[in-house]
Amino acid sequence: MSPSDRVWREHGLRTAVLAGDERAWRTWYDECFDGLHAYVLWRCAGLRDLADEIVQETWLTAVRRVRGFDPARGSFADWLRGIAANHLRNHFRKQDRRATRFPAAVMMTAASAGEDLEQREASARIAHALSRLPERYEAVLRAKYLDERSVAEMAAAWSETQKAIESLLTRARQAFREVYQQLEHADE
Numbered sequence: 240m241s242p243s244d245r246v247w248r249e250h251g252l253r254t255a256v257l258a259g260d261e262r263a264w265r266t267w268y269d270e271c272f273d274g275l276h277a278y279v280l281w282r283c284a285g286l287r288d289l290a291d292e293i294v295q296e297t298w299l300t301a302v303r304r305v306r307g308f309d310p311a312r313g314s315f316a317d318w319l320r321g322i323a324a325n326h327l328r329n330h331f332r333k334q335d336r337r338a339t340r341f342p343a344a345v346m347m348t349a350a351s352a353g354e355d356l357e358q359r360e361a362s363a364r365i366a367h368a369l370s371r372l373p374e375r376y377e378a379v380l381r382a383k384y385l386d387e388r389s390v391a392e393m394a395a396a397w398s399e400t401q402k403a404i405e406s407l408l409t410r411a412r413q414a415f416r417e418v419y420q421q422l423e424h425a426d427e
Contacts, residue, residue, distance in 0.1 A: 249310035256305055268298075271316045279323050281385040282377075284365030293330065297323040324374070331370045368418040376411035383408060 240248070255263035276294050283290040300322050301308075308318050369377055382388045390408070394401045 245314060246310045249308075249315050252315070253305065253308055253310065264302075267315055271319055274316055275319050275323060277385065278320050278381065279327075281381065282324070282327055282366060282369050284362040284369070286359070286362050286366060289330070289363075289366065293323055293326050296326045300326070324370075324377070327366070327370045331367050334367070364419055364422045367422055368415055371418045372411065372414055375407070376414050379404070379407050379411050380415065 252263045252267055256267070272294075275297065276290065279293045279297070280287065280290040283293065297319055301319060304322075308315060369380070372380070379393065382393050383390075388396075390401050390404045393399075394404045397404070399407075
């Protein structure tokens with residue numbers, strides 16, 4: 240679908256949603272849910288309970304703020320991912336504030352039955368580290384490891400050279416490692 244066709248279509252869906260058309264919401268939900276859930280699950284490093292909570296909060300925010308969605312500025316799916324990223328950042332900021340007040344209860348809520356505590360802690364650190372990265376670093380890591388895009392595909396999509404994308408990936412990986420290690424040492 241061409242960008243102008245997408246804008247026209249999403250403008251029509253937004254108008255229908257604002258008029259109370261439940262089918263328009265269902266269309267957006269059906270088209271975007273799987274991609275949004277995969278993105279959030281990746282950002283949560285596989286912590287399903289946190290991912291489910293963030294996805295639910297994202298949809299609730301989207302329902303409340305759909306008037307603010309402008310198809311000319313980007314796709315509905317991208318808008319949802321932005322909302323989800325903000326919810327994740329807020330979640331980890333709140334967790335950081337709690338950690339300063341209650342150091343013993345830093346990274347864990349209640350571990351679900353059957354989950355390995357160490358794996359859950361590592362996953363929580365990964366999710367926390369991703370939330371602290373600059374948006375561009377998170378985007379390139381997501382494109383490489385979640386979307387499984389090649390450097391050539393990213394370069395073409397982002398109108399950059401392959402060398403620029405390789406350099407960006409290197410910087411993003413290094414930034415991730417540094418943040419992850421900081422969080423790991425803070426937990427010790």
